[in-house]
């Protein structure tokens with residue numbers, strides 16, 4: 001690392017180059033003040049860089065363009081280790097989906113840094129990031145086309161065998177097979193109507209094919225009936241194995257097993273820990289939210 005590897009004499013040089021790469025407006029001391037977690041100087045990352053899956057938010061602040069008077073995220077810092085499941089919970093409007101937009105670089109932070117594998121998110125070509133991050137949102141968008149085409153959206157050159165295997169892992173194969181045209185069934189505006197749970201399992205099959213290093217679930221099971229929810233949750237659990245997952249959930253029962261739960265309120269982190277750690281905080285927001293949902 002740049003800090004550990006440098007002699008004292010070299011530090012000024014490192015400082016100068018870091019200051020340059022961070023831009024003159026950033027306060028370098030905010031970063032140097034943090035406990036040792038070396039920050040690699042910003043360099044452009046090769047498009048073929050394979051993500052390990054480590055994610056770090058460092059003092060991230062955000063305001064939407066045109067809404068500069070309203071801070072949406074306020075000095076957020078948290079980490080997800082590679083292959084961990086980190087849950088984000090909190091009231092509606094807290095800023096959870098905004099965090100997803102920043103991860104996907106739909107927007108960049110207006111303050112602070114987001115790191116992937118210790119490298120600033122702005123140093124990644126968009127395609128390099130988005131090809132390795134899959135999202136399963138609450139409202140899945142299917143385009144006009146066949147089910148096969150919608151699944152293969154995750155991997156354009158997928159074979160039929162790969163598409164079927166992905167549909168099976170996503171618990172979607174059973175309902176697809178029951179349709180007269182199977183994988184060739186048209187969906188979207190001019191095709192058949194799929195239920196919310198079915199659309200979601202198509203999105204999961206898409207993500208299975210994409211085999212992303214990072215998975216983002218934004219309230220993926222919140223609009224489903226109990227039967228669908230179980231099928232979707234099973235498929236999601238399989239999909240999360242061996243990758244970093246950021247999971248936003250309404251229903252707290254679905255995120256009890258997360259490695260870390262981060263509670264967000266009004267754009268700031270108010271609690272962080274495992275389910276057992278958080279549930280023992282009598283005054284905590286997590287405990288209150290759990291009680292509202294009758295979770296012991």
Ligand code: ADP
Nearest residue numbers: 064067072090091092093094095096097098099
């Ligand atoms: P959550 O997902 O936790 O419900 P959001 O991240 O969607 O919260 O929203 C956080 C805040 O940002 C809310 O006050 C919301 O109104 C505002 N917001 C969300 N999206 C936009 C946008 N595109 N433009 C302006 N404000 C937005």
Ligand code: MG
Nearest residue numbers: 096097098218
């Ligand atoms: Mg949201």
